[in-house]
Amino acid sequence: MTSGDHLLPIESAIEDEGLFFTRDDDDEALRITFKSEGDRYFVVGYRDDPNFVMIGSGWSLPNDVDLAAATGIANGLNVRKKFVKTAIWEEESDALFTIELCVESAGEIRSHFGRLLDALRDTAGEFFAALGHDEASE
Amino acid sequence: MSVAADLARFIEGEGHRTEISPTEGVGELSEIVFRTRGQMFSISVSELEPNRFTLSTAYEVPEWLKDRSHAIDVLSDVERDYPETRFVLAHDDTIFVATVEYEAADMATFFKHFWNVIGRLRDAGNAAVERIVDRSESKAAADKFIRQFMKGER
Numbered sequence: 001m002t003s004g005d006h007l008l009p010i011e012s013a014i015e016d017e018g019l020f021f022t023r024d025d026d027d028e029a030l031r032i033t034f035k036s037e038g039d040r041y042f043v044v045g046y047r048d049d050p051n052f053v054m055i056g057s058g059w060s061l062p063n064d065v066d067l068a069a070a071t072g073i074a075n076g077l078n079v080r081k082k083f084v085k086t087a088i089w090e091e092e093s094d095a096l097f098t099i100e101l102c103v104e105s106a107g108e109i110r111s112h113f114g115r116l117l118d119a120l121r122d123t124a125g126e127f128f129a130a131l132g133h134d135e136a137s138e
Numbered sequence: 139m140s141v142a143a144d145l146a147r148f149i150e151g152e153g154h155r156t157e158i159s160p161t162e163g164v165g166e167l168s169e170i171v172f173r174t175r176g177q178m179f180s181i182s183v184s185e186l187e188p189n190r191f192t193l194s195t196a197y198e199v200p201e202w203l204k205d206r207s208h209a210i211d212v213l214s215d216v217e218r219d220y221p222e223t224r225f226v227l228a229h230d231d232t233i234f235v236a237t238v239e240y241e242a243a244d245m246a247t248f249f250k251h252f253w254n255v256i257g258r259l260r261d262a263g264n265a266a267v268e269r270i271v272d273r274s275e276s277k278a279a280a281d282k283f284i285r286q287f288m289k290g291e292r
Contacts, residue, residue, distance in 0.1 A: 018155045018173030035153025037174055037253050114176045 006050040007032055009106040010043050013113035036117060039124075045106070053106050056098035057120050063093070065131065070095065073130045077123055083116065084123040097124050141188040141245070142168035145181060148249050177263075179256060189244060193255060194237045197263050199227070200271060206231045212269045220262035236263040 007030045014021045014034050021034035032043040044054045061070060067090050074086040074095070087096045097120050103109060109116070139147075146156040154172045161167050161182070170181045182192040199209055206227070213225035213234060224237045238259050242248035286292045 017176070019153050020150070020155060037154075037256075038152040118175065 004050065005030060006106050007043060007045045007053070009110050010053070010055075010113070013110040016110065017114060017117070036121075039121070041117070041120065051102050051104065052100070053103060053109060054098055054100045055109075055116055055120065056096060057124060058097070059095045059124065059128075061088075061093045061095055065093070067093065070127075070131060073127055076130075077127060081119070081123055083119045086123060086127060095124075095127060097127070140168070141183050141185055142170055144245060145183060145191075145248075146170050148245075148252070152253075174256065175260065177260060179259070189242050189248070191240045191242070191248060192237060193240060193259055194235055195259060195263055196228070196233045196235045197267050198233050199231060201232075203270065209234065209270050213266055216262060216266045216269060219265065220258070223259060223262040225262075225266060234266065236266065238262075 005025075010032060011021060014032065017036065019034050019036055021032050024031040024033060028047060030045040030047065034041055034043075039057060041055065041057045044056075046052060061067075067088060071088045071090075074088050077084070077086045083099045085098050085100065087098070088094070089096060099116055099120065101109065142158050142160075146158050149156050149170065149172050154174060156170050156172045158168055158170050161169050166186060167182060167184045170183070172179055177195055179193060179195045182194075184190070199206075203209060209227065209231070213227070217223060217225060222238050224239075226235050226237070227233070228235055236259055238255060240248065240255055242251075283292065
């Protein structure tokens with residue numbers, strides 16, 4: 001296990017975007033949460049795996065959503081999208097949009113952070129448009 | 139709480155850092171500046187007209203663009219597609235500013251539509267940039283081709 005905070009460059013990237021953030025670390029994981037245009041995002045890293053970084057957003061699906069249809073839309077997006085993985089957590093009725101990266105340093109992400117946020121935002125937008133819903137609660 | 143402070147608090151609640159600067163007299167006209175999706179936006183509001191907001195964002199005109207009249211033509215075209223948006227060239231035509239005047243019934247209504255208004259303003263600005271760049275590049279490529287053609291290089 002390493003003790004370094006390898007998500008510090010992500011904090012800088014979030015500041016570059018003009019956004020606030022909060023930290024919520026524990027013994028195993030490093031976590032950052034932040035909002036952009038009112039939507040909530042997270043960044044996760046693991047102390048024992050400093051090369052792994054996950055950036056994502058999660059949304060609660062409306063009660064009347066057909067989960068099979070939602071899964072079908074997610075699968076379609078997963079085929080088409082370069083960065084973003086869309087997952088339906090059926091038990092929680094949540095949709096999760098994530099980008100998982102393997103990097104030498106999280107500093108490599110900093111200059112591309114805006115693009116990654118756009119990719120997450122666009123994928124969520126496409127998902128809910130295909131589902132015929134406005135974006136649900138986070 | 140002033141209208142400007144109320145608006146800044148809303149934007150900060152949405153996750154964005156803001157700066158407020160009074161631009162005219164004490165407590166009259168204020169400008170709130172924030173950044174989203176890599177672009178700076180400013181909102182001007184007067185305490186005397188608390189439901190009227192002026193939202194603006196600026197884009198650079200590409201330095202290599204020789205024909206400024208082309209930019210003016212494009213901005214006029216884009217204004218037809220986005221009739222709520224006004225474009226103005228500024229700083230010796232090195233930038234253009236896209237502006238929307240928004241009058242809301244009240245602050246709550248403005249907040250409800252806030253990101254849609256910002257999104258629409260961004261779309262208008264991006265459309266203008268794309269058209270300025272696309273047509274200039276096409277024209278430059280055509281000019282280059284003709285020059286080469288006339289020299290017998292093509």
